[in-house]
Amino acid sequence: MQKSVQYYRSQRKAIIQTYMQEIRYAEFAEDLHRNLTFLHKRSSELAKDLQKHHHLIWDQINEILRIEVDIDIKIRACKGSCKQTFDHAVDSDAFKAMENKMEQFSIISKRRKSFSKNKKLKLQSVDRPSVSPSYRKIPFVRTELLTKFEDIEQHQVILDELLEDV
Numbered sequence: 001m002q003k004s005v006q007y008y009r010s011q012r013k014a015i016i017q018t019y020m021q022e023i024r025y026a027e028f029a030e031d032l033h034r035n036l037t038f039l040h041k042r043s044s045e046l047a048k049d050l051q052k053h054h055h056l057i058w059d060q061i062n063e064i065l066r067i068e069v070d071i072d073i074k075i076r077a078c079k080g081s082c083k084q085t086f087d088h089a090v091d092s093d094a095f096k097a098m099e100n101k102m103e104q105f106s107i108i109s110k111r112r113k114s115f116s117k118n119k120k121l122k123l124q125s126v127d128r129p130s131v132s133p134s135y136r137k138i139p140f141v142r143t144e145l146l147t148k149f150e151d152i153e154q155h156q157v158i159l160d161e162l163l164e165d166v
Contacts, residue, residue, distance in 0.1 A: 047109065054105060061098050065090075 068090045075088045 051109065054102070054109070058102055061095070061102065065095050068095075 072088055072090050075086060079085045
């Protein structure tokens, strides 16, 4: 029994350390999941805002091009009858460059990676058999409080499927 007591005490320390590490790991995983979910939600909101602004910019570029062409037509029409004329040309290279940049942005924004927020690691208690009353009645067990680790909860790490909020 003395050897059992020594072994129990040495193993108890190791088991308690492991138990505490499991709890810290589960808390860390939960915090990380919460942070990732928040970041995913925030990045989705920002991506929507960015898309909205992208469309507004695209509309403004098209409007500027339309006005430039309109001005060019009016200046050309005025050349014969106006007292003074100005040379004006539509800078099509600049508009092509802007269109290319806008198309590059569209391609990049469509390649967004998805984030699976419907899975989460968590600790789940494990059922274990109860200790027989005859074991507890042994005098040495009662005096040394050899509880067969009853006061230490046993866990298993599981991947919890979460329902998608739509």
